[in-house]
Amino acid sequence: MELNHLVLQASRARLFKELKEVQREKVADPDIQLSCDDNNIFKWTALIKGPSETPFEGGVFQLAFAIPEQYPLQPPQVRFLTKIFHPNVHFKTGEICLDILKNAWSPAWTLQSVCRAIIALMAHPEPDSPLNCDSGNLLRSGDVRGYQSMARMYTRLAAMPKKG
Amino acid sequence: MKAEAEAEVKAEEENMTTATTSSSTSEDFNPCPICLGPFLQESYLDKCFHRFCYNCIRQWIKVVSGKRSCKFASVTCPLCKIENFSIIHGFDGSSFQQSYVTQDFENGFVLTKAHKYRLQSYYTEPGFLSDIFSVSRYWKSHKYLQPNHWLHSWLRREIQALMQEEDVDIVVHHIVGVINSFQTKSKREVQRKTPEAKSEEFRSLISDAARPFLAARTDRFVNEVELFLASGLTIEAYDAVYKQRLGWSAPRVTGESTEGELSEQRTTIPYLYIFDEDSDETD
Numbered sequence: 001m002e003l004n005h006l007v008l009q010a011s012r013a014r015l016f017k018e019l020k021e022v023q024r025e026k027v028a029d030p031d032i033q034l035s036c037d038d039n040n041i042f043k044w045t046a047l048i049k050g051p052s053e054t055p056f057e058g059g060v061f062q063l064a065f066a067i068p069e070q071y072p073l074q075p076p077q078v079r080f081l082t083k084i085f086h087p088n089v090h091f092k093t094g095e096i097c098l099d100i101l102k103n104a105w106s107p108a109w110t111l112q113s114v115c116r117a118i119i120a121l122m123a124h125p126e127p128d129s130p131l132n133c134d135s136g137n138l139l140r141s142g143d144v145r146g147y148q149s150m151a152r153m154y155t156r157l158a159a160m161p162k163k164g
Numbered sequence: 165m166k167a168e169a170e171a172e173v174k175a176e177e178e179n180m181t182t183a184t185t186s187s188s189t190s191e192d193f194n195p196c197p198i199c200l201g202p203f204l205q206e207s208y209l210d211k212c213f214h215r216f217c218y219n220c221i222r223q224w225i226k227v228v229s230g231k232r233s234c235k236f237a238s239v240t241c242p243l244c245k246i247e248n249f250s251i252i253h254g255f256d257g258s259s260f261q262q263s264y265v266t267q268d269f270e271n272g273f274v275l276t277k278a279h280k281y282r283l284q285s286y287y288t289e290p291g292f293l294s295d296i297f298s299v300s301r302y303w304k305s306h307k308y309l310q311p312n313h314w315l316h317s318w319l320r321r322e323i324q325a326l327m328q329e330e331d332v333d334i335v336v337h338h339i340v341g342v343i344n345s346f347q348t349k350s351k352r353e354v355q356r357k358t359p360e361a362k363s364e365e366f367r368s369l370i371s372d373a374a375r376p377f378l379a380a381r382t383d384r385f386v387n388e389v390e391l392f393l394a395s396g397l398t399i400e401a402y403d404a405v406y407k408q409r410l411g412w413s414a415p416r417v418t419g420e421s422t423e424g425e426l427s428e429q430r431t432t433i434p435y436l437y438i439f440d441e442d443s444d445e446t447d
Contacts, residue, residue: 107224108243
C-alpha cells in the first residue's frame with residue numbers, strides 16, 4: 001500500500017517535470033505539441049505533424065497517451081486518435097506497433113521523445129510487422145506508389161482541416 | 165529515505181501550482197534520466213558509468229529482472245543499452261559500495277556505520293596501528309594459543325563489510341574453523357616453531373581460506389585479522405582505538421542517536437585484555 005503510494009508519487013512527480021519541460025520546449029520542437037488533461041496528469045494528448053516528404057506531410061495527427069502508474073518503469077500506452085494508413089498502426093483502434101512502446105522501452109524515454117519516435121516510424125514504416133495488413137502488403141509487394149496514394153488519401157481525409 | 169522522496173514530490177507539486185518560471189540555472193541542470201529530478205544517492209552503472217538515483221536504477225533493474233523467469237545477471241543501461249553488471253554507489257571520497265544485479269535487492273544489505281568504518285580502514289596504509297598494537301609480540305608471547313572470544317563477531321562484521329552481504333555465516337564459519345584448527349595443531353606441537361614461522365603459517369592459512377571470497381582484499385584482510393588478534397581488545401575497545409586514529413573520534417560523533425553502538429563506545433575505555441590461562445573454551 002505504502003509502496004504503491006510511493007510509486008504513484010514518483011510517476012506523478014516525473015510527469016510534472018515533463019509537463020514543465022514541454023511548456024518550456026514548446027517553441028523548440030514545432031512538430032510536437034504535447035498537452036496534459038487538466039484534471040488527470042496520467043492522460044495526455046499530442047498533436048504531431050506528418051513528416052515532410054512522406055504521404056503524411058501536411059497532416060496533423062492526434063495521439064492519446066494513457067500513462068500507467070508505474071511510469072516511467074512501464075511504457076505509456078499510445079494510440080492514434082486520427083485515422084492513419086500505416087503498416088504499423090491499427091486502422092481501427094489506432095494502436096501502434098513500436099518496439100520502444102513494448103519490449104525495448106527504457107525509462108529514459110519521455111513522452112516528447114516517444115512522439116519523436118512515432119514521427120520517425122511514420123517516415124520509416126516496418127512492413128514486416130504490420131498491424132495494418134493491407135498497408136503492409138502494399139509495401140511488401142513493392143507497390144510503393146499504391147501505399148503512398150492510399151496513405152495520402154487518408155491524410156487528406158482525416159488529418160487535414162476541411163477547407164471551405 | 166521515503167520521507168525524503170515524498171517531500172521532494174510535494175516540493176515539486178508546489179513548484180508546479182505556483183507555476184514558477186524556470187530559472188537560468190535549470191538550463192544546464194542535468195537530472196536523473198529516470199525521475200528527471202536531482203540525483204538522490206548518486207549511483208553509476210559499472211561499465212558505461214551513466215548516472216542515476218540509487219532507487220531509480222534499482223527499481224528499473226527490479227522491473228527488468230521481474231520479466232525474466234531465471235535470474236538475470238546484467239542490466240542494459242536505459243541510456244546507452246550497454247550491458248552492466250553492478251551499481252556503484254555510496255561513494256564518499258575514499259570508499260564506495262557495489263551492488264550486483266543478481267543480488268536480491270528486496271532484502272538488500274545496507275552497510276551500517278560500523279561496516280563503513282571497517283571498509284575505510286582498508287584504505288589506510290598497512291601498519292597504520294603498528295605503534296599501538298604489536299603483532300610480533302603476539303607471536304613471541306604465544307598468545308595465539310589462547311582463544312579470542314570476540315573473533316567470531318569481529319570476523320562476521322569484517323566479512324559482511326568486505327562482501328557487502330548480510331549472510332556470511334558460511335565464510336565466517338570456514339575461517340573460524342581454519343583458525344581453530346591452527347590453534348589446536350599449535351598446542352600439540354612438541355617443538356615450538358619460531359614466532360615468525362608461526363605468523364607466516366597463520367597468514368598463509370587465512371589467506372588461502374579467505375581468498376575465494378575476498379579476492380583482492382585478502383592480503384589486507386589477513387593483516388587486519390592479525391592486528392585484531394594482537395590487540396587483545398574487545399571489539400568496542402578496538403573500534404574506539406581504530407576510529408580515533410582514523411579521525412572518526414567516536415565520542416564526538418553522537419549526531420546519529422539511532423546508532424546505539426556509538427553510545428556504548430563512549431563508556432568503553434580501551435584496555436588491554438589479559439588472557440586468562442584457565443578461561444573456559446566453551447564459548
